[in-house]
Amino acid sequence: MISEKLAQALNHQMNNEFAAAQTYLSMASYCEYQNYSGFAHFFLQQVEEERFHAMKIYNYLNDRGIRAIITETPAPATAFDNLVHTFEVALQQEKEVTRSFYSIMDMAWEEKEHATISFLNWFLDEQVEEESTFDTHIEYLKRIREDKNALFIYEKELAQRSFQAE
Numbered sequence: 001m002i003s004e005k006l007a008q009a010l011n012h013q014m015n016n017e018f019a020a021a022q023t024y025l026s027m028a029s030y031c032e033y034q035n036y037s038g039f040a041h042f043f044l045q046q047v048e049e050e051r052f053h054a055m056k057i058y059n060y061l062n063d064r065g066i067r068a069i070i071t072e073t074p075a076p077a078t079a080f081d082n083l084v085h086t087f088e089v090a091l092q093q094e095k096e097v098t099r100s101f102y103s104i105m106d107m108a109w110e111e112k113e114h115a116t117i118s119f120l121n122w123f124l125d126e127q128v129e130e131e132s133t134f135d136t137h138i139e140y141l142k143r144i145r146e147d148k149n150a151l152f153i154y155e156k157e158l159a160q161r162s163f164q165a166e
Contacts, residue, residue, distance in 0.1 A: 002064055002066060002111075002113055002116060003107075003111055003113075005107065006104070006107050006108060006111060006113060006116065007061070007066045009103070009104045009107055010057055010060070010061055010066075010104065010116075011061065011066075011068060011069050011071075012100075013057060013100055013101070013104060014054050014057035014058055014061070014068060014070075015054075015070065015071045015073060016097065016100060017050050017051070017053040017054035017057065017097075018050070018051070018054045018070070018073050019073040019074060019076070020050040020053075020093055020097065021046075021047045021048075021050035021051045021054065022073055022075075022076045023076040023077060023089070023090075023093060024043045024044075024046040024047045024050060024090070025043070025044070025047050025076070026076040026077060026078050027043040027046075027080065027086045027089070027090065028040040028041075028043035028044045028046075028047065029078075030078070030080045030086060031043060031083070031086065034083075036083065036155060037155075037159065038154075038155030038156055038157070038158045038159035039083060039086070039155055039158055041158065041159045041161065042158040042159070042161050043086070043090075045161050045162060045163040046090070046163075048163045048165075049163045052163070052165050053123070053126070056122075060119055064115070077089060083141055084138060084141045084142060087134055087137045087138045087141060088138060090134050091131065091134035091135060091138060094127065094130045094131050094134055095131060097127060097130075098124075098127040098130075098131065101120060101123050101124055101127060102124075104116075104120060105117065105120045105124065108120060140154060141154075
């Protein structure tokens with residue numbers, strides 16, 4: 001049986017995932033405004049991925065007989081210095097999400113809530129991938145710098161990304 005404390009943590013994380021989606025939507029808007037449609041597309045795919053994560057937790061809570069409670073999400077950041085900055089903000093956000101999942105996993109271990117431990121393992125694996133992805137994009141963008149041809153090619157690659165829910 002999931003404790004009230006663990007249920008609250010999972011609900012909080014579900015809402016964090018919805019908030020992350022809003023931040024990525026804000027980043028997409030920034031990129032679109034700057035005429036970087038490939039980067040905007042990349043972030044729009046991130047929006048879908050974060051919503052998928054939130055709904056995965058939503059479904060888990062409901063499957064376990066716990067009401068998923070949707071709360072207000074804080075307004076996302078809207079000011080970004082440049083493309084690299086959007087990815088740095090995204091990486092920081094993903095690191096915070098990882099810390100949050102670690103905390104929830106610690107609770108699940110303390111409570112010997114094995115089904116939740118199994119459920120959370122998927123998210124921990126996903127977070128390794130997320131942090132690595134953003135770190136790689138930051139490094140690529142720093143290498144490209146002001147090379148407009150390289151940036152054009154890189155943007156075209158990002159425009160090909162598609163999110164496929166499992």
